[in-house]
Amino acid sequence: MSFCHGLRLLYSQLSLFSKELNRPWYRYVSNSLALSSEKRASDFSSFVARTNTCGELSSAHVGQEVTLCGWIQYQRQGLFLVLRDFQGLTQIIIPQDEVRTVLYDAPVESVVRVTGTVISRPPGQKNPRMPTGDIEVKVKTAEVLNSCKKLPFEIKDFIKKSEALRMQYRYLDLRSFQMQHNLRLRSQMVMKMREYLCNLHGFVDVETPTLFKRTPGGAKEFVVPSRLPGRFYCLPQSPQQFKQLLMVGGLDRYFQVARCYRDEGSKPDRQPEFTQIDIEMSFVNQAGIQRLIEGLLQYSWPNERGLITTPFPSMSYAEALAKYGTDKPDTRFGMKIIDVSDVFRNVEIGFVQNAVVKPQGSVKAICVPQGATHLQKKDFESLKESAKSQFNQEVLHLILKPDESLKSPLSKFLSEEQQSELIQALKVQADDVVLLAAGEHEKVCSVLGNMRLESANLLESRGLVLRDPTAFHFLWVVDFPLFLPKEENPAELESAHHPFTAPHPSDTSLIYSEPAKVRSQHYDLVLNGSEIGGGSIRIHNAELQRFVLETVLKEDPELLSHLLEALKCGAPPHGGIALGLDRLICLVAGAPSIRDVIAFPKSFKGRDLMSNTPDYITPEELEPYHIQVAWPASEAEANKN
Amino acid sequence: MSFCHGLRLLYSQLSLFSKELNRPWYRYVSNSLALSSEKRASDFSSFVARTNTCGELSSAHVGQEVTLCGWIQYQRQGLFLVLRDFQGLTQIIIPQDEVRTVLYDAPVESVVRVTGTVISRPPGQKNPRMPTGDIEVKVKTAEVLNSCKKLPFEIKDFIKKSEALRMQYRYLDLRSFQMQHNLRLRSQMVMKMREYLCNLHGFVDVETPTLFKRTPGGAKEFVVPSRLPGRFYCLPQSPQQFKQLLMVGGLDRYFQVARCYRDEGSKPDRQPEFTQIDIEMSFVNQAGIQRLIEGLLQYSWPNERGLITTPFPSMSYAEALAKYGTDKPDTRFGMKIIDVSDVFRNVEIGFVQNAVVKPQGSVKAICVPQGATHLQKKDFESLKESAKSQFNQEVLHLILKPDESLKSPLSKFLSEEQQSELIQALKVQADDVVLLAAGEHEKVCSVLGNMRLESANLLESRGLVLRDPTAFHFLWVVDFPLFLPKEENPAELESAHHPFTAPHPSDTSLIYSEPAKVRSQHYDLVLNGSEIGGGSIRIHNAELQRFVLETVLKEDPELLSHLLEALKCGAPPHGGIALGLDRLICLVAGAPSIRDVIAFPKSFKGRDLMSNTPDYITPEELEPYHIQVAWPASEAEANKN
Incomplete structure (x- = not known):
């Protein structure tokens, strides 16, 4: 179900509401939100003034007095209204008394609290396709908690608006069924991953710094000026160095749902900040990491998406290239x-x-x-x-x-x-x-x-179905080359992934004679033709790491001297992986863009359209950081005038 | 137990090792690490080459062949060694064969893997104070996985070194019992909090952006230059605006273990990046948030720290000031x-x-x-x-x-x-x-x-005990003033906490007549005299929010126009809280500084001493961001020469 489709279902045709109630999307809403109530222990009404959510009342509640809070999805003056919250819709019957006065003028999307009695709908008026379709609530008291003063546009026209408008009014967009579903799916899947790693397999959730040093060749790292003149932090692209240092520090099994940063300028479907499930283990080999990740995905996979079978198939990089012409084959x-x-x-x-x-x-x-x-x-x-x-x-x-x-x-x-x-x-x-x-x-x-x-x-x-949209084809791609010729100068080598990747055990000796022929212990995880993860066994030998940096890559090892020192002090063999969470959730949710699984995404130009971010700030505000804006010639001229 | 004491116990007097084995600290290690194995399902040896950790073998394993991986804690050439990992120590007996050759020269802190048979220690040599003290492992095969080439100093002298040295070699410092314990305690306590919020009470874990817009008066926000000339992101001090917008978006119950940033220059025991347990709920009042947090702490509280009783006592700000002279009374x-x-x-x-x-x-x-x-x-x-x-x-x-x-x-x-x-x-x-x-x-x-x-x-x-170090006295401090006179100009008002805090229901009308007298719906949570959390019921009425910003605080409401717009579109009543995780864990762990519960902390000057962060970067690297360094006069002169 596409995002727009979901929006349409939720918001469209309010004037045809009674007809709408008979359409099957209620069943869909119900099934999908069942995800949230999968864990029976979850109490959605603890600590607040309501007794129930708008999605849970049924014939079993008839006769009970209930209090509901929610948004007016639809109302016919003085007759009834439909109340919405994150879990569903409930029909509210308004009696002919002062309650009618309270609710009479409340605009759509106003927030109200109602208390009343659950009653059976009259025969013939039950809606078997709506989870709460057997009942309605006859109101005794009602309060408008916040009147909706204004909507920036008719909500039913929302779907016709550009994505820019959705982003500008993201807080309205978030009320859509699809965004509610995606964000809750994300939260629940990450929670299951944490249970698997932390509770079942003894991993330690360690937070690593995001104000760090520039990494060699880190051209895509945002810089953050410090109060020390000329000195900058950088926002790292991954916790790579820290996770390796944690292994040297004996943490043994590390994971983190890590915020990472990458400044790629304008790129469609990329975000300047993104999240990865970051994992590192000591005393592990490639197969160990692969089995861990298979177990992790199997454990956290949402029921509604069917079962996934393990182990995942594996393919060498050479075979992937020869048969599919890419390192991320869509094997569907x-x-x-x-x-x-x-x-x-x-x-x-x-x-x-x-x-x-x-x-x-x-x-x-x-x-x-x-x-x-x-x-x-x-x-x-x-x-x-x-x-x-x-x-x-x-x-x-x-x-x-x-x-x-x-x-x-x-x-x-x-x-x-x-x-x-x-x-x-x-x-x-x-x-x-x-x-x-x-x-x-x-x-x-x-x-x-x-x-x-x-x-x-x-x-x-043209209507053929080649790629089953409900199928999930995982694939390990392995045996990548360790180095690649540099694009600008093919006589020199650069790391195919990063300089910490260990060579393939069979090729270790080649590194001193024919480094271009060495395969690595890097592995990528591919799902339906998208790379959703990558990792490697790392170099734990200080001399080998120095040789790779200095002799093969011609980089200044001084920038990584702390890591080289650490490898000398009893570094265990170790390896790890990072899963791209935004992409993974996007595929699981069947969303058209990663922006649909992120609460407040940036536009492809890296802007937040809701708050107009990034924004100008004054020279005085830059002073403590000892920087000034170097205006491009054209703008400097314009500013002067 | 202080950090230094822990270090001392782990590292000191290696030359007196056999004597050391009889000292009671092993019991302490054992009890404390039991925390990690509290959840019986945790498998610490899945996916790796070992069969067991160094802390779990006992008489029950006698006769089994096991494989252990770890660091050489101590060895006497050719006779025996003691192997250490994150879970404990195991004594390894080396037979008179080639294994002895392999291990003979391995320096202390080298990483080895041994396979052998668990045997009972001879009568009289058992050590009841050591969790593995009934057994030893007779090695059959051994491999030095990484020889410790160098230690930057004798580890037994480590404790005499400055904190600066600990930070410079943080990866060695992390091997200490105390750091292992603190980081694992932190991971487990946060995991329990997640279970409570996400699984038991239906909260949604939502990640909010850290590249955001400068907030009005956000003088302590780091700036991040973008590729758009003159435009900057800021690293926010908290997800305050986003969590409120999520409530407007109908998310209903939000939480996040949120990374926050605050640039305070040099301040002892503050970190430029820190973590808070960030929570927001719709349709909640002050008591609802308080009961939630009491339940959260009770659920996640480590067994080893005893039980905590709820509800926590409450005290008005006025009473706290009058009786204890502070808004964070130590009531022990x-x-x-x-x-x-x-x-x-x-x-x-x-x-x-x-x-x-x-x-x-x-x-x-x-x-x-x-x-x-x-x-x-x-x-x-x-x-x-x-x-x-x-x-x-x-x-x-x-x-x-x-x-x-x-x-x-x-x-x-x-x-x-x-x-x-x-x-x-x-x-x-x-x-x-x-x-x-x-x-x-x-x-x-x-x-x-x-x-x-x-x-x-x-x-x-002088030796008196006034404050029981094992006692945990929680206290809610409530009824703060909503506004305070500005220090530099007492005729003007500023927010006591932040401009989104709602007035006390009894004082709402006063806001238009005597704003200085209005109490707020802000609440602080204090533990043993430290503020570990604070929150409030927020303003959900757009007109009131605009009045506070424009008329009371004389701030430009345009900077918050997106929030004011959002409040008009059907914002539910809402409120929340943030717990300072670093401080909380520090108190629970009994650590002397928050730096002891953070894996890679910055010094009080905001520097990472291990990697020399922040560091200089070239003018070319700043070019894409349209900024240049404005060197202070003295340094510009020095650079010229």
């Missing part, structure tokens, strides 16, 4: 990349030959099932244009016609045998489309991985 | 302030008369029991000096001699009847000392409140 559907170099080795096409004779050269293809039926000429053009613009790579397409012949400019260069080999290799069926590219292995894989996802999007936009 | 001991104005009304002493005739003028005193026995002349001088320098207030002292006469320069001005009245009013006994001050009510209360604590410190330094 096929269309894998197939190497067809052998078919084309003797084909006399210039660009194919150019590709095949080179080292790492190859011809690869994917088969788009029923592509000829569902895709049009302009789709193929757009796919090819995308390959060209993103990867500077030509992609050809071939269609297998119902008469088993291949339709393509390429066909004439292929013998019947070669055509047949191609069809067999890709298991092509009538009306399938083959997308084919030739060139260097990694590049061809990447472009076809991209074509695979774009084709899937196109097919799904 | 007496020595209350007594008003003796009536005794002195007709006494012909100039300064007394001057005080008594003024409005608010008074003469007050405290009685220091056995003060004449335990305090010396220089102590009284130092007390008076302190009153003079801190409050510019004279304090006189009178001693009741065993012959029932009052010894004091004052005596001659007092009739026998007046002396007797004074003795009765203060219940003075022989050898008690009376400290007396005359002047304006609040000032006299404050100075005597201070004298009360200073006298108690002096008496305790």
Whole structure:
């Protein structure tokens, strides 16, 4: 259920309210909010003036006097109103006396408290689709606790407004069913994770500082000026150094639901502050961390999302790249990349030959099932244009016609045998489309991985279902390279993940001779094609860590001298992982954006539209921090005038 | 048990190790760490290569093959070693074979894994005071996982080092029993709080942003430059605005273990980042919040600290000031302030008369029991000096001699009847000392409140016990004034706590006529004389909130326009509280400083001595944020040369 759909259901058509009561969304609300009352012990009305929430009264309560607090969802003057709180809706009947006067003028979204008696609805007026549909409350006393003076817009028009408007009035947006559901789901899932880690497996929840030192190469770290002239804190991207130091300190098993910061400027669906489930263990290996995380997710997984099975499948980085063209394969559907170099080795096409004779050269293809039926000429053009613009790579397409012949400019260069080999290799069926590219292995894989996802999007936009939206496919991706050539200077190496990652045990000696060939003990956790976590076994040997920093990465080890010192003082072998909580909850909730699982998100430009953050502050306020604004020339000019 | 004592017990006298094993601190370690294994389900050896921790083997395990991982606490070459992990110590017997070679040279604090058989210690060698004292492990195989290459100092000398050294090598300091205990206590207590709030009472754990807008008057907020020229985020001192907006958004019950920031420059025992248990509820009153917090503390209170009884006593701010001279009375001991104005009304002493005739003028005193026995002349001088320098207030002292006469320069001005009245009013006994001050009510209360604590410190330094270190005296302080005169301009008012605090229901109408007389619905929670929490019922009426901001406080309401807007849109009545977690855990753990319950604290100057934070960064790194350092003249000069 999409966010907008949820909003629509809650807010739309208030004028058709009585009709609305008979629609099935009440059942949905009821089922989903049952999540909150899963733990029977939860008392939602302790310490406050109400006796019940608006979602829990039923025939069993008939005759009881109850007090409810909530918002007026709908009211017909002097007859009845519908009261809403976080748990549901209850119909309130207003008798012909002074109570009617109290409630008569109260606008929609006003906050009221009512006390009255639970009565059965008259025969024929029960609503079996509404959790409280068997009863209504006949009011004795009522009080308007706060009249809704103004709504910035008609709430029923809310869904037509931009996301910017939702963000500006986030406190109204939060009243929607979907946001209530998402935030409660998040809270409950994190609570289960804590129970698993802390209560079942002896982890210690340790808070680490967020005012820290700049890390080497930490270009994405926010800076925080201190009162010491010229000296700055930085907001770290993760508690990486601290968690390793905690292992050196003998904490043994650490976790934290950690706030992290990353300044990436404007990026869609990224947040300048985000949350990770941060974990580190001593005396553990890769398999140990993997089993822990599988158990953690299984334990905390919401019932409403079905069961997940463990262990999760595992795939090497090399295989993920070769078969899916990415390090985060969406394994919910096929269309894998197939190497067809052998078919084309003797084909006399210039660009194919150019590709095949080179080292790492190859011809690869994917088969788009029923592509000829569902895709049009302009789709193929757009796919090819995308390959060209993103990867500077030509992609050809071939269609297998119902008469088993291949339709393509390429066909004439292929013998019947070669055509047949191609069809067999890709298991092509009538009306399938083959997308084919030739060139260097990694590049061809990447472009076809991209074509695979774009084709899937196109097919799904035409009504096919390739990726089951209720399926959750977890995958470990392992055996990453430890180092990668730097983009700006491929002769130099940089860490594929971070400089603390330990080499693969089989490759340790290679690090001194051929570091570019060393695999790491890094592992990523992928869910439905999104990376939701990553971690590694760390280097615990001070000499190896210094060698990596100084000799391989050519970085100044002085910036990490405290960590190098710590490794000399009896550091245990250790490793860990971090799960991206916002992304994970977003996938579990089926939300379109991580902004829908964060209470007060920033816009993609890093702004809070509700409060107009970030904002200007005065030079006097900057004085204690010994900084001043360096206005860009244009603005300095403007300010002068 | 003090921190240093704990360290000493763990690290001292390694050369006397066998003697050490017979000392009772093992029992203490054992009892305290039992906290960790309270929940029987906790499996500390899941997912890792060990079978057991170093604290859990007993006679029941004799004959089992076990694998342990840990640090060498002590070893005698080739004979035996003692292995340590977070849970305890186990004695390891090394047979005469190649294992001896492996372990022979391993320095103390090296990390090893051993596998062997649990055997009974020979008769006479059992140590009933050590949890694992009945057994030892006879090693079959051993591996040095990481040799301790270097320790920055002899660990046994550690305790003699400064706190600065502890902080610089925090990862070694964390291995101490006391730090392990404190961090685990903190983790477990917070976990229990979460269970209480989330599982038992339906609270939603919501994460709120830490990159936010400057709050009006937020002089202590760190600024964080953004990539938008001249625009800054601020790190908020609390999630106050967000928690109120969540109530407007219908979240109903919110909590968060929230990281907060406060830049106070150098202040002892304050941290630039700290943690609070942040709570907000809709439809609640003051009593509701108080009962919630009492239940929360009772539920999460560690067994080892005894039971706490609820409800906590309550005292008005006026009474706290009058009786204890402070808004955070330590009620573990007496020595209350007594008003003796009536005794002195007709006494012909100039300064007394001057005080008594003024409005608010008074003469007050405290009685220091056995003060004449335990305090010396220089102590009284130092007390008076302190009153003079801190409050510019004279304090006189009178001693009741065993012959029932009052010894004091004052005596001659007092009739026998007046002396007797004074003795009765203060219940003075022989050898008690009376400290007396005359002047304006609040000032006299404050100075005597201070004298009360200073006298108690002096008496305790002489061996008396006034404040039971195992007692926990909780106290609600209520009915604070809503506004206070500004220090720099007493004609203007400022919020006693914050501008969102609601007035006391009985005083609401006064706010428009005599705002200075309005009491608030603020409440503080005090434990043993420390403020550990504070909160209030908030203003939910937009007009009242605007009146307070604009008319009473003369602040620009535009800075809070989003909150004022929100209050118009159907804001429920709401209130909340925040508990200072660092301070609370510090008191529960009996630690001398909050730095002892924080894994990586900053020094009182806000520095991390381990990593040298904050640190210099280059002008290039500041460029994306459009700021430059404004060097103070002296340093700019130095940099030039």
